[in-house]
Amino acid sequence: MSAIPYQYSSLGDVHPDFAPLVAGLNENFERIWTPEDVPQLRWNFQSSRAPIPGVPVDGFDISHRMVPVLDGSEVEIRIYRPTPAGARATSNLPLLFVAHGGGVKCPFPLYFERLADCMYSISFFAGWVVGDHESEGAMSRLLCVRNQVVVVSVNFRRAPEHPFPTPLNDTYDAYKWTISHAAELGVDSRTIVLGGTSAGANLVAALTLRLKQEGGLNGVVGQLLNIPALCHPRFLPHKRHELRSYEQNAQSPTINGERMRWFWDQYLPNANPNALASPLLASQFDGLPPALIQVAGLDPLRDEGLAYAKELTLAGVLVDVRIHAGVPHGFVFATELECTRQYFQSMVDWMTGVLGQK
Secondary structure, eight states, X not given: OOOSOOOSGXXXXXXXXXXXXXXXXXXXXXXXXXXXXXXXXXXXXXXXXXXXTTOOSSSEEEXXXXXXXXXXXXXXXXXXXEOTTTSOSSSOEEEEEEEOXXXXXXXXXXXXXXXXXXXXXXXXXXXXXXXXXXXXXXXXXXXXXXXXXXXXXXXXXXXXXXXXXXXXXXXXXXXXXXXXXXXXXXXXXXXXXXEEETHHHHHHXXXXXXXXXXXXXXXXXXXXXXXXXXXXXXXXXXXXXXXXXHHHTTTOSSSOHHHHXXXXXXXXXXXXXXXXXXXXXXXXXXXXOOEEEEEETTOTTHHHHHHHHHHHHHTTOOEEEXXXXXXXXXXXXXXXXXXXXXXXHHHHHHHHHHTTOO
């Protein structure tokens, strides 16, 4: 039994503002959870642009490119750029490089009728298997416009057809391509933030570790890790950290402990303690860029996010931790909750700080 004292259990108490949604959400999420049929699951989770209060719907342009990766394939990147009316005078803007998580549009008209009055947005769930550029569409549009950055999102190949390390390799290759084409893209390669949500945050944390190993972190001023998946549950370092959220949130709404294990089985079918799959297992954290880490109290991933923040802090890395107590993984589908507003505003404020913006 772990000797680590329990500090985080109360974070899993359901927030009173979220409580009325739980029963209907559980019932309806069961209908879209089809792990036996991955193509159907991807269709169920297919994201599309949807309104979130405060997230811009204009003030940016979108373009796409196919870029080469090391094995001879190509992956698509999406490029968001502030439109001239809102952009700074300089053509070279900071870069936000994004790896997407999973995404589901809530509500599905067929499945979520009873929740329709209170939620209609893109929610972020575990990726590697599902999700695309639009899974991070709200974050990308928000930070592109509010922080005046160029956003490059990579649509990496997904598990189970392409398990680890392919999604990470695609992310790495797309990042290196982006940096080598910085002038063409109009980005300042001296001012880079790496960002992602859920499985995308896993890929970003792993990308950051890989770049550090190679001495390639020049210009990276921050890492944005939203509700991150940072360790395979079989290898959680219980002797070092409090890591009970998989058990506490085994049956929580949306992505619970059981479903998260399924996603890990697709991404890392030959489970092993590789730190590039499970960044929490890295041997060293010093020299990594400052981080914003956001966690949700009802999320099985909660404690590993807090453990990663602790490891970074112990290594002398500046970390801003935002805890959204009593709500589940992907809670931003509940657009009227105050924590949803705080979740997005936290990103804007943190980006303002790491980019040195006034």
